[in-house]
Amino acid sequence: MAEGLDLTYFDLRIVHDHFDRALIEEDDVNVAAYLEAYNELYKFFQLMGSVFTFVSSDLKLKIDILSGLLEKEEKYQTVKSLIEFERENNLLEKSEHTTGARTLLRLHRGLDFIREFLRQLGELSATDKTSSCCQNAYSKTLAKHHSWVIRKAAVVAMYTMPTREVLFKKVSGEHVQRNVDMLPKMLEVTADVFNRMRTIYELHRLHELP
Numbered sequence: 001m002a003e004g005l006d007l008t009y010f011d012l013r014i015v016h017d018h019f020d021r022a023l024i025e026e027d028d029v030n031v032a033a034y035l036e037a038y039n040e041l042y043k044f045f046q047l048m049g050s051v052f053t054f055v056s057s058d059l060k061l062k063i064d065i066l067s068g069l070l071e072k073e074e075k076y077q078t079v080k081s082l083i084e085f086e087r088e089n090n091l092l093e094k095s096e097h098t099t100g101a102r103t104l105l106r107l108h109r110g111l112d113f114i115r116e117f118l119r120q121l122g123e124l125s126a127t128d129k130t131s132s133c134c135q136n137a138y139s140k141t142l143a144k145h146h147s148w149v150i151r152k153a154a155v156v157a158m159y160t161m162p163t164r165e166v167l168f169k170k171v172s173g174e175h176v177q178r179n180v181d182m183l184p185k186m187l188e189v190t191a192d193v194f195n196r197m198r199t200i201y202e203l204h205r206l207h208e209l210p
Helices: 012-021 031-072 080-090 100-122 131-140 148-158 164-172 176-203
Strands: none
Touching: 012 031, 012 080, 012 176, 031 080, 031 100, 031 148, 031 164, 080 100, 080 176, 100 164, 100 176, 164 176
């Protein structure tokens, strides 16, 4: 699904709209809409370049895995039905098996970092460097799930990050103000999706899947 993306610029409205569609009835999450939102988030990391290599390649792999599962099995349409299907078929106990639940959990953890970084980014002035807020967001979220080697490389790479103004221009092109204006609404719906996912995983006691 991540193939052939238009990498001209990153659009927070697209992220917002897909995450909004992902919030379906019965406190569930639509997997296809979730992945569409993530495709746009993946563009953000691609446009940022090598500084986010540690996360972008992993995101693409997870998106592709889930897109493939979604095409093969109807039960993967929502997060709840996905988990129930894998539990009924005893797939969750097989740590060596690439399950939808495990793969989705990795994206869920990545989303925690993305939303925290963008939240802190929104609080900076145009001339503030983004490296410290990115490092802070990373240490509070994804770093807990990474090895020491990955953590060290990620933090070092973040030192090269530009000011907020330069970052927004790099990923937004001529649409900087559009993204700045959209950021609060995008963060709000992203928090709704994240919290709903967390509730589902905690309810099924799967939030610590290896």
